[in-house]
Amino acid sequence: MINSFSKTEIVGIMETIEAAHYCANEAGFKAVLQKAAYLLDAQYSVCGVGSSNLSRVSSVNGSYPKEWFDAYVAERLYLYDPVVRYQMNFPSTVNWRNISRHCADEESRAFFARASAYGLVNGLSSGVYNHADGALSIFSFAGGSGRFDARNKKILETIAPHLNIALSRLRTI
């Protein structure tokens, strides 16, 4: 799989992994998210980490529209977010298109419609479980070219564990 990446892609992945490895605070982690967004050709980036029942949730906004991010946190929209609900059951790297196909209920449709008003139509998310405390981390990238093909998915699959290690480290500082 790695051999199918171009040299430019591998260099970008290595730079992102290095940035994740050495980031020491939230500002540094935001920069890592933005670097990852650039690599994935995405406009927006965000990540969140929640306990198994979502009673405790925290997030870092790389570059999501502020108005949407604030509403998401204030209204606890993660409780209704189909991406979060999907990741709670099947932590993996998925294209939002595949989730929206499986979430045809009213609540999910309303959520996707509301998000799309902020340009959040196409995206990729990666969920990683933390064995130490059972918390779930989700890294989301959206907008930009909006293609998010299998190649982008492979890149996110490669860097997501490193983003998660960095996030876990920051949570303990």
Next chain:
Amino acid sequence: MDYNRFAKQDLAAMLEIIQSSIACNTEDGVKGLMDKTRILVCADYSISGFGDWRNNRLSLIKNIINLNYPVEWMKIYNQLKLYEKDPIIWRQAAEGGVHLWTETYKLFGEKTSKDFIVRASDFGIKHGVSGGITSAADGTMSIMTFSGPKERFKQYHRAILNVLLPHVNQALTRTCMGALRERNFRLTAREYEILKWMKDGKTNWEISSILNISERTAKFHVQNIEHKLNAVNRPHAVAIAYEMGFVH
């Protein structure tokens, strides 16, 4: 780090090692990482380990993972406590980081190290590149060494080890400290089988159909697995199982 300086195939190999390091927590796994790194830095031999480093004194080398260092040499090295005279160890303990041996010998003065160098070179260990991380907080130092009889270790190889060291070191630490192994993870053969299906995303009903057991029994096994792995739920159990190498 300027990654563009590396050849594409070396970059791909480095990324593969980094990815393998994430979940590595066994001695065989670490040996695999060391071997791949050894090939990348053009070395013949490799060894890694931990030492107690307190008050600027190295008191003990422990948790050694020997990929293929000559056993005879290691016997002499340990019996005569040569780590107390080894300039490579001393520099690693004092500075951490990654260093070419030729530079270290110069730094310590070749006269001081001459006896040691001559002894080691009798076993084909003359040149090399070593990396390590020293933690003042817990008084430990790790070291990873790649060596051979010929002088072919260049700044390029040093740069490769510099990239890989933090990742391989984490795997080494995880393995040697063995914190995870202290937990009681004894699963039955049936539970291993069910865990494999859980990993594939099967529901209790699907597992019961596959294994020809009742759904209630499947649920019972799943709960036992979650309990034994100290998992808060099903995906968490699968994540721990991955971490422990129970599923692949």
